[in-house]
Amino acid sequence: MSGRDPFCEPRRIRRGAALTLxxxxxxxxxxxxxxxxxxxxxxxxxxxxxxxxxxxxxxxxRAAEEAMADGKSPMEAAKRAVxxxxxxxxxxxxxxxxxxxxxALDGQYTGVGLWARGDSDGRIEVTKxxxxxxxxxxxxxxxxxxxxxxxxxxxxxxxxxxxxxLRGDATDAPAGTTVRLGLExxxxxxxxxxxxxxxxxxxxxxxxxxxxxTLIRVDTFTKGAGDQVREAVRQAPSGAGIVLDLRGxxxxxxxxxxxxxxxxxxxxxxxxxxxxxxxxxxxxxPGGDTTRPLVALxxxxxxxxxxxxxxxxxxxxxxxVVGSRTFGKGSVQxxxxxxxxxxxxxxxxxxRTPPAAGSTAGASRPTWRPTKERSSGPRPCCGASxxxxxxxxxxxxxxxKMGGTMAKEKGRKLIAQNKKARHDYLIIxxxxxxxxxxxxxxxSLRQGRASLVDGFVxxxxxxxxxxxxxxxxxxxxxxTNHSARRKRKLLLHRAEIDKLEAKSGETGHxxxxxxxxxxxxxxxxxxxxxxxxxEYDKRQTLREKQDRRETERAISAVRRxxxx
Numbered sequence: 001m002s003g004r005d006p007f008c009e010p011r012r013i014r015r016g017a018a019l020t021l022x023x024x025x026x027x028x029x030x031x032x033x034x035x036x037x038x039x040x041x042x043x044x045x046x047x048x049x050x051x052x053x054x055x056x057x058x059x060x061x062r063a064a065e066e067a068m069a070d071g072k073s074p075m076e077a078a079k080r081a082v083x084x085x086x087x088x089x090x091x092x093x094x095x096x097x098x099x100x101x102x103x104a105l106d107g108q109y110t111g112v113g114l115w116a117r118g119d120s121d122g123r124i125e126v127t128k129x130x131x132x133x134x135x136x137x138x139x140x141x142x143x144x145x146x147x148x149x150x151x152x153x154x155x156x157x158x159x160x161x162x163x164x165x166l167r168g169d170a171t172d173a174p175a176g177t178t179v180r181l182g183l184e185x186x187x188x189x190x191x192x193x194x195x196x197x198x199x200x201x202x203x204x205x206x207x208x209x210x211x212x213x214t215l216i217r218v219d220t221f222t223k224g225a226g227d228q229v230r231e232a233v234r235q236a237p238s239g240a241g242i243v244l245d246l247r248g249x250x251x252x253x254x255x256x257x258x259x260x261x262x263x264x265x266x267x268x269x270x271x272x273x274x275x276x277x278x279x280x281x282x283x284x285x286p287g288g289d290t291t292r293p294l295v296a297l298x299x300x301x302x303x304x305x306x307x308x309x310x311x312x313x314x315x316x317x318x319x320x321v322v323g324s325r326t327f328g329k330g331s332v333q334x335x336x337x338x339x340x341x342x343x344x345x346x347x348x349x350x351x352r353t354p355p356a357a358g359s360t361a362g363a364s365r366p367t368w369r370p371t372k373e374r375s376s377g378p379r380p381c382c383g384a385s386x387x388x389x390x391x392x393x394x395x396x397x398x399x400x401k402m403g404g405t406m407a408k409e410k411g412r413k414l415i416a417q418n419k420k421a422r423h424d425y426l427i428i429x430x431x432x433x434x435x436x437x438x439x440x441x442x443x444s445l446r447q448g449r450a451s452l453v454d455g456f457v458x459x460x461x462x463x464x465x466x467x468x469x470x471x472x473x474x475x476x477x478x479x480t481n482h483s484a485r486r487k488r489k490l491l492l493h494r495a496e497i498d499k500l501e502a503k504s505g506e507t508g509h510x511x512x513x514x515x516x517x518x519x520x521x522x523x524x525x526x527x528x529x530x531x532x533x534x535e536y537d538k539r540q541t542l543r544e545k546q547d548r549r550e551t552e553r554a555i556s557a558v559r560r561x562x563x564x
Contacts, residue, residue, distance in 0.1 A: 056085060056346050057336040060092075064338045074340040087347050089331050095341035096172065105253055107201045107222040110175045112166065112194045116146060122156040123147075134194040140183065143426070143531065147189070148182030168196070186506025203252070204228040212237045213555060217245040218260070221252025221305050226259025233263040233289050241293035243554055244313075247323060251304030258282050261312050264319070266290050270312045273332050274349035290318065295554040298323040304330070311353035322554040324546075415445050415523075417515040418452035423542075425512060425530035431500070433464065434491030435523045438482045440474035445523055447475075450516050457490065457511035457527050459501045464490040466525065469513060490525065503529050 060081045067077030075092060082090040093101065113133020119125050124146040129135050146154055149165035164170070168177055175198040182191050203222045207215045214236040216229055233242060242264075251257075261270045267286035272279060296310050296319045307326050313319040332349040421427075437445075444450070455469035466488045473481045492500070504511050508531050515526040 056087070056348075057334070057344060059085070060344045060346065061336065061338055064340065064342070068339045074338060075342045078338050078342060078344055082344065082346065085346075089329070089333055090344070090346045092338070093343045093345070095343070096169075098335075098343045105222055107203070107224060108198055109201065110167065110196055110198055112179065112181075112196060113199055114140060116159065116162065118159045124154045124157070124159065124162050130199065133199060134197050138192045138194055140181075140192065141185070143185070143428070145184040146181060147184050148180075150180050151182075186503075186509065188506075204232070206232045206235075208237070208240075209243075209555070211555070212240040213243060214240050215243045215245060218249055218306070220250055221254075221256040221260070223253060223256065225252065226256035226262070229260040230263040230288075233292070236292070239292075241295070243295050243297065244319070245297045246302050246306045246310060247297050247299040248301040249303070249306035250301065251306055251329075254282070254305050254308065257305035257309045258284060261309050262288050264288050264290065264292075264294055264313055265316060268316070269354040271308050271351045271353055273351045275332065275334065276348050284312075293557075294319040295557055296321045297550060297554055298326050300324055300327060303327040308351055308353070315353045320554070320557050322550050322557070413518045415448055415516045415518065416450040416452050418455065418513055420453055421512045421514055421528070421530065424533055425510070425528070426533055427514075427528045427530050428503075428509075429529045430514065431492065431496055431527050431529075432519075433525050433527055435466070435525055436489040436491065437523055438480075440477040440480065440482050441471050441488075442523065443477075444471050444474045444482075445516070445518070452513045452516060455513045457500075457504075457513065459497070459504055459511075462494075462497060462501070464492055464497055464500065464511075464527075466490055466513060466527075469516070490527070500529060508532055 060078050063081040064074035064078040068074040075094060078092045082092055111133075112135045113130035114126050114135040115128035116124050117127050126135075126140060126142055126144045126146060128142055129140055146162065148154055149162060152165060154162045154165075166179060167173065168179065171177075173179075173196060175196050178193050178195050180191060180193045183189070201220070201222050203219045203225045205217045205219075207217075209215055214232065216232045218225060218229065229244075236242065258270050262284040265284040265288045267284050267288075270282045270284050272281045274280070294313065296313060298306070298310055298321060302310065302323070303326070307328075307330060310319075310321060310326065314321050330351040331347045332351060333345045334348050335343050335345050338344055449472045451470040453470075456467050458465050458467055468485055469488070470484055471482070472484055500511060503509055510530055510532070512528055512530050513525050514528050517524055517526075
């Protein structure tokens, strides 16, 4: 049921609650490169910061005090104490790191606005650039290699160390300071000097789809994200279904996740949690929209607060959940100050989602079909799973059939497409070209007979030629019949030819045909400037393809539910 919780009366969430769900593995990397911190926590209020540590916090604080008295590093002593405790999610932060962490969860961060990762050869590659950021203004693009930062080579360095150089951690560099980047793109190598800036995160995005449907994607629950979700639901067209995309959402502020749940629930219990054995509860605010069809998309990168939200709407019978098993972290961390200014975050309990009549089983293994009822009583909110190594944000709305410029349009008839090319290559840019054909080739194509699988484009004397595309001989042709794999001239604008000629000469780049079709009665071919993928890129393509299929299933489920 999606109505009020039958177990206890709703109450307003305490915004100052000092509870967190913490995932710390890429804290520094996320904040520096422009991605969100992979963390799940709530800033501690002043009264908690100044409170006397108890339990395990007291043991860690005692270790820090003893180290300080002996003239040793209290932070290192605290880290050793946390390690001995066996607390998987426990962590110790320096004062500066903790402040940056909180700043990022407030929706602000200092950086140049780029995402990066290390490849198998030890090189640092740019994977995404934030629009309007210093990196975007300088013309940096995904796929560029970051070879140096302020004169220091990046090859072979851990990503976290490169991130530290980007941020200027050694000098505590603020927004407005400069950083010099050495970059490489194909055969071109150059240097850019960027000025670090205070940037805001866009953790919630909204798109309207035919149906009508409203897609709400939440990357991380930063400050204000919950209210943005509620506003998106309020602004959705009358009768529109909602697709809530939580794939790759690493968590964030717990209270923001509860506020987001309030958009879909009319008050009631969202989750319970225990702090050193004391049971506490989180409730949604009344007045949420309980009538719109709702589907939640999840995957192995859905963690903590995002799992809490998913479990609540699923167990309350409010949503269908589509995707793969979620990460499985539902523990509660609380911060406490340590001698020397550092902060310890230690696990104090676990979250549980509410039991409800008609609830579906297994939030960690979602399915678009409602499953059988299970016994009542609270259950852990998150199942265990491994997080994918690579989390790229795939566009869930990209057509799984055609993609790019090949979306179905009036006056266009598809003859053949090269699906293998999209799997084997990273598509950089696409072009539509005319074809010089013989009469028998046109007749053969009108019969829908052609294969692009082994085709490629070669530039020769300021002309573009299509090689190795198989157009079978016309069945009723005579001695004038064509050769099935002859090279065929492509018709492009001079500016396009010049650009392709320059780009295709760069290391690792090629030109491949993607689709062959008739447009307004004329044969056309879609070609792409592409770069060969490595194995991890191919695995990512397969994951994105699966994501698109799951999204299409979710959209179909919403539409069916809306019609019911």
